[in-house]
Amino acid sequence: MIHYSCDRCKCEINPDEELRYSVQVEIKAVFDTPAGIVDDADTDHLLELHEILERLGDDESDAIGEDVYQRRRYDLCSGCFRQYQKNPLGRESSLSFGFSDN
Template identity: 30%
Template sequence: MIHYTCDRCHRSIDTDEGPRYIVHIDVEVVAVEPVLDIEEEVVDYLSDLNDALEQESLASAICDETDEPLDYLHDALSRGDDIDHLDSAFSPSHPAGMLDEDTDPIPPSFDLCPQCYAQYMKNPLSRERSLKLHFSNN
């Protein structure tokens, strides 16, 4: 038999006597993109294309016409050569900021008894409420 305990008041929850409430909390990062000036939006596509072509010509100069790039990499690795200078296109890379499914955090969940659930629904963030004083208009 599975025993449940309220995560707020630590009382045992008997599912035969009443409901058990589960609260899931999902937090997301919302990034506001900065406003770019018109000068910053100008991208030199020809320069980027020229850089890409230069890197490709360097990679093809390293490899013989008959060799495949992977054959060159295999030979370089078997000789123990340093291949860090090669373009990152030769090796698969993991996108920055992306998490594997195995490492993604599991959203927390909490078991609540009916009394604690009622309190949670009244004040989900558990903020202290300020006392409102009503003064007469004297």
């Protein structure tokens, strides 16, 4: 039997007894083309992004790649899911509950 644990509180999730929530987060850096400069150029846009990535990729491709694109998946127990749902961006006002200092 596969055991899951919550990525937030580290408790074990027993799928027979409670729901397990899978949260997928995709973060992309968006290079917006200023309006009016490029009309017809999805390809140019891609090329531009490609060039930027190549330039950045020379020395620290891994570190910088994370700034451009990240994909994460978390398992959450139902309690943590409810907390996450209330505050998916981890805004300051909600830090008083849930997070501890260690």
